Amino acid sequence: MGGRRVVRSCERPAEIFSPILARSRTISRPIGPVAYDCVKSIFIRHGSAILLSEFGEKPVTVGDVVALGANTLCGSEPEGSITVTTLYLDRDYVVDQVFWQHAALLADRLDAQDFAAELYSEPAQILHLGEDRAGMLMPWLDEMVALSIDGPSPKKFYRLQALLFVVLDVITPYVRTTEARRTPTQQRATLPGLPLCRHFSPLRAEVREAAGILRRAPEQRWTLHELAAAVHLSPSQLGRVFVDAYGKTPMTYLSTLRAERLARLLRETDLPVEAAMRQVGWRSRGHAARLFRECVGVTPTRYRQLSRRKSTA
Template identity: 45%
Template sequence: MARTRSDRAASSPAAFDCVQLIVVRDGSAVVFGDFGRHHINIGDVIVLAPHMLCGMEPAGTVRTTTVYIDQDYLVDMTFWKYAHYMCDRFDAKQLFASRCSESTQLLRLGEKHAEILGPWLDELSRFSIENPGPGTFHRTQARLSDILDVIVPYLGSTGVQTASSRRTSHPAAPRHRPYTALRREAHRAAALMRADIAHRWTLAELSAQAHLSPSQLGRVFTAAFGKSPIAYLTMLRVERMALLLRNTDTPLGTIAKEVGWRDADFAARQFRRAIGAPPSQYRATIATRAGKRRAG
């Protein structure tokens, strides 16, 4: 989704569960958040990882276009591009993370690039407002590809990189994405679980930390991440299991305890339900594919 807006008043810092590309079309401002404070002008692009707080103080009037992109979609694009060299989607995720290792990047592309990006940003914004949905998917994808073709070569190679703390985002179920700012309570609950996935979190404990009732937290969290807090925790644990199965020879029982499940059989069932294969088969498949890749 893309939105173009003109601002005269300061906006409070907000975080989103997606990657944001904020392109300055006209005017200037100061952006601030977890990454400090930076002055931005026409042709600057702010690239924000999911969950990064960002606010803005215009110097007069500033016009920006923000492109909101699901991180899973970007990982899939990486996989499609380099599928010949990868074993599975986790390889793509690691490559994507290494390419975008900074939580925030400020790219000083200049007015010429702003002029190039302008028509594509306007078209993407128009699709988002007038014809959102499957009907314009291919045209939306084409415009996004044009925009990324200009911006991606500069990631990690120019501008100001700032990151007080690298925060990770994890896959969510496919769904319509409204791309509204995350409620602080949902942000806090997700951060707690990401920080300690082995802890035996309960909805009651998370709701107490977020200062909401369990039912309220359930609604707020599901609206933000597309799944309940406990389902989100399960997803984090399965993903950690997959990485450990890929990169270590640690027995399944030990891995299960490390991610927060005491019962190895239960962990295996959860893994198979999410990945589509039992842990032993997944580990063997990855090892076989890696061996073939090295031989080739």
């Protein structure tokens, strides 16, 4: 099958990004095994081919869907020609959907990533929908392709996502999954930027007041005792009711506010990174970088580089 080749762009132009992309094409020549850094679903619309992937060599024809996890090698040898529509889905976007789908079981999105890897342990599958069932998907797939042609559009995103969810609703019952075991002890405390599952219920006045205090002055050196005294609760009481309301402790909530404010400063000002950190209330650069990365996924320096690259694209 040859060496591993990872194409990270998912055939997207370098200057644009969308978590959902649809493309149709006709293939008449063999394609060597390649891997993409995204989740792919390939819908066979016309013709047939021999597919080469982690399941070996298998035939595919009209009515089949090839489901490929990120970084999964796959190639094809068309029998004459084959026409396909391919959906490319950003890995983080897929993990986010898994998180909300299984929110009752998971602690945070990092937990969702491991859960998804465990649940979908077969990274390459052929789903035999049949021509009739696959045929009903074609108008939706065609519309997704049309919405993707001109690049990402916020006005079109919800329609594109709605079409994706309809398609996934049809094909996911055919996806083989592995039983994933979760126990109460696995539902650990969340990281700053990752919400715990919680009930939607009226907020206590003290909780709203505490959150407001933190939002108005996140740069202050707050302690749990100082915040609890400000709203006339004990520290343990405040911690308990705050987690019930917001899914995170007051100090974790404060870290999230600081990360959001720091991100804004990195995007909109030329302040040195360390000065921006101090302005939001973080005195230690290493501590700030660690918490920011837990919230946002990258370091402050990398975040500034990415945001500026995007603004000049």
